[in-house]
Amino acid sequence: MAYVRQKSIRSTLNKSINxxxxxxxxxxxxxxxxxxxSINPKVAYKQMLFTKNQFSKTDKVLGHHFIQSFKPGEIQDVNIAHKIGLEFAEKLSNSNYQVIVSTHTDKGHIxxxxxxxxVSFIDGKKYDSNKKQLENIREISDEICTNYDLSIIKRNSKNKANSYKEWSEDKKGNSWKSQIKNEIxxxxxxxxxxxxxxVNQLEExxxxVKYKGLKNISFKAPGQIRFTRGKTLGEDYTEEALRERIDKEKVRFIKYKNEDKKQWIDYDVYRFKYKKGSLANNIELTALIIKNLIGINNNTRNKKVKVNRSYSLNALKxxxxxxxxxxxxxxxxxxxITENINKCNQDNILINKYIDxxxxxxxxxxxxxxxxxxxEKENEKLEDYNKSIISRIKYKKxxxxxxxLKESLSKYNINNNKDAQLIKNKRETYEEGINTCNQKINENNICKxxxxxxxxxxxxxxxxxxxxxxxEIEIINDNISKNEYER
Structure with a gap:
């Protein structure tokens, strides 16, 4: 079954499209x-801005982001999911609005x-987003899903979703709070x-999720009627606590007991959590650890950690x-990176072919x-030539x-001064092209x-x-038990 939710975009429309x-x-x-x-994000963004400027409606809500989630495993063919999305977009917009449709396959469900x-590109009318309209578009989604033999969420007479249990993976009988906590x-x-x-993954x-400009973050599961405040889920589910939990997942802490001061000290070591493919994240974490190592080394009371400061500073650079x-x-x-290196090499090969x-x-x-x-030189010698017999004999050579020379030039289609000027222009064009190519090769080599x-x-x-x-870690007391280490 599909569940549809909507949120208004009041800024960074281009980022939402991207x-x-x-x-x-x-x-x-x-x-x-x-x-x-267009499906090109930059072009689509410009087209939407053009529509807004055309009708002088560039303020407040810039766009609307709809998410149509399907029950995991119910749709196996992503092309069917995308086709459903296109049908939904056509009925949603009534073909009066510009819409980009995308199907995501990177999560556990399509x-x-x-x-x-x-703003409508037809008449400049702004899309009216409200609860009643949201229920209407959910009915549109249900109708399309029914045509594809997909299950739908049953609704009561008030047009509210009775239950999310039919397509939720949570165990039967779980409360809304448990469901939200488990998902988070x-x-x-x-x-x-x-x-x-x-927040993005929850919405997907x-x-x-409501939190911007609010004192307390609130959550609402698909099918749930009212929002649930994060603080009612427990102290680990406030916005501040969630941010802290996410940060702590990035870096694993190992604590060891300072025998001299009888206290526990946080020590960031290399056993932090690397994320596959997340280059910037891994590099930032490495830099964080080295900075913390330097900080620990500056603590003269701590005798257990020695840091190669010179290497650390160069590493940070x-x-x-x-x-x-x-x-x-x-x-x-x-x-x-490897693709770009290959591209630089391929570009240079093509450029060198052009240069040759x-x-x-x-x-x-x-x-x-x-x-x-x-x-031209021979022509200058004939300034006194007057076609007389004497002249012909004099200038015979x-x-x-x-x-x-005329015959030789004619082989290159050079028959007059205009043709000669074209040759000069060609030479300048080729020389300029070679210079540009050499600059491009230098740029590619810098990139590479x-x-x-x-x-x-x-x-x-x-x-x-x-x-x-x-x-460099020196364990002064080798008898420190493994039980004194904890993540």
Missing amino acids: YIVNPKKTDDNLLVSGLNC HNHFIMNS DKLIKNNVESFEDL NGYE ELERALQIIDKRNIETKED KAKTQLKDIEKIEKLIKEY EIKNIED NEYLELLSTIEKVNNKTYVEKSK
Whole structure:
């Protein structure tokens, strides 16, 4: 069955579009479609802005984000899910609004995303978003799902969802609070990137979350009528606590007892949680650990940890440089790096082929220009030539040379001064092209060197080289039991 939820976009419409068309979530954009707009996120954003400017409606709500979640396992074919999404988008917008439709396959269940412009490109009317309208579009979704033999959520006479149990994976009889807590715990355990990522994943799973500008965060599970405040779920489910829990998942703490001061000290060691493919995250964590190692080393009361400070500072510079490259080159995974290195190599091969071809053309042009200069030189000798018999005899050699040069030039289709000027223009074009190509090769080589440098840094991060070489731990008391260590 499908469950539909909606949220209004009041800022960063472009970021919302970029999020739903992420190639890694949409099978390399094969599962992205545009209704009355492009599937290119930048172009679609500009088209939506053009519509807003055309009707002078650029304030307040910029767009609407709809999420259509399907019961895990109920749809096996992602193309069917995308087809359902397209039908839903057409009926949702009545073909009057620009909508980008995407189907995400990166989670444990298939779900559709829709970013719809808040302003109609037909008449400039703003989409009216309210509870009644939301119920209407849920009925539209139910109707489409029924046509595809999918289950739907039963509703009572007030048009409210009676229960989410029919498509929830939670155990029968669980309360709403238990269901929400279980979902949050599962997502945090599965390593969400940030608090905002947690909210996004909850929403993708059909949950609603309210926290912006509010004192208390609130949650509503699919099918639940009222919101549940986080603090009523327990002290671990407030916004502050959730942010702290997510941060602690990134770095695992090992505590050891300071025998001298009889107290426990937090010590960030290299056994933190690396996330597969998350380059920036892993590099930042490595830098965090090294910084903390330096901080611990500055504590003269702590005699158990020694830090190679010189190496640590150099390591931090390398890590900072790596993060700059990642940000500059928009790198997300290690595969991105290898792909870009290959692209640089392939580009340079093609560019060098063009340069070789251009140089060959320049050699021909040099021959032609040499002939033209010889022709002009011979012509200058004939200033006194008046076609008389005496002149013909006097300039017999020059005339013969000119005729030979004309014949040679005609082979290159050079018959007049205009043709000669075209040759000059061609030479300048090829020379300019070669200079541009050489600049591009230099740029590619700079990029390639940055990528190779980044690969080297990542290798050190993954092998824990930075942390291992930055720290030296002396266990003064070998009798410290393993029970004194805890995560």
